[in-house]
Amino acid sequence: MKTILFNALGDPCNAGRLDAVLDIARAFEAHVTLLHSVPFEASVAIDPYAATFAALAPVWQDEANRVRDKIIADLGNEDVPWNWVETVGPTARALLKESALQDLIVVGARDPQAIDAGPSFTAGELAVTADCPVLVLPENASRFDASxxxxxxxxxxxxxxxxxxxxxxxxxxxxDVYLAVVKEASKGEKPHDLPPLGGADYLSRHGISSQLVEIDPREHVVAEAIRTAAEIRHAGLIVMGAYGRTRLSERIFGGTTRDMLADVRIPLLLTN
Incomplete structure (x- = not known):
């Protein structure tokens, strides 16, 4: 993993996320591309609200300049190679376009501009559309321990x-690596496509030892059971597949994927 794409924002939690990304870059000797998207496009000129967008454009650009200057200053004494990309339009689309030659996308668990406190639209959209894995960092992220x-x-x-x-x-x-298998509650449920040991065998061929852990979700929803199992084992990362698809601006996730994104307490690595 040598190329990392980071969603650079101007919210108060961005500095902590940036420190976590730099930790990852050092661990893998990787290059970081910092992308900041300005939510304005020239194409809105045909929109009846074009005048409003045009009036806001200088404000957005000033904010983009402020974010860039602060981050560049923060990176002044860092030993990680990086470059800055500034674009316009929806953040998820900009990150997806830039991710074609990236090994990892890193985003926050919340969209600062969002009205509600629901799962990040950006994280959810990327989780089910990007070709590379998406790492979602908690709001309070400050470091990332790769070990x-x-x-x-x-x-x-x-x-x-x-x-x-x-x-x-x-x-x-x-x-330590734990493969967490959710205990099936009834015979009517869909069996595993591959046996639990299949994952362990795959990892062993890569020289990685792992332990199988059975999770009983009877007292919790599956997502909370996974989070609890990770916290008990002091995990610094949860890995899971992203289930779902996109339809215009509406995201339809599998229930567990959405539940995990709704409460990111431990960094979450998603792959579609």
Missing amino acids: APVLVAWDGSAEASHALKAAVPFLRQAK
């Missing part, structure tokens, strides 16, 4: 398998 234990949500599906393979660089550095 911390990692918990992988494993159900043997194609999505979980893609996530496991994409996470190999992280799993190589983790001191």
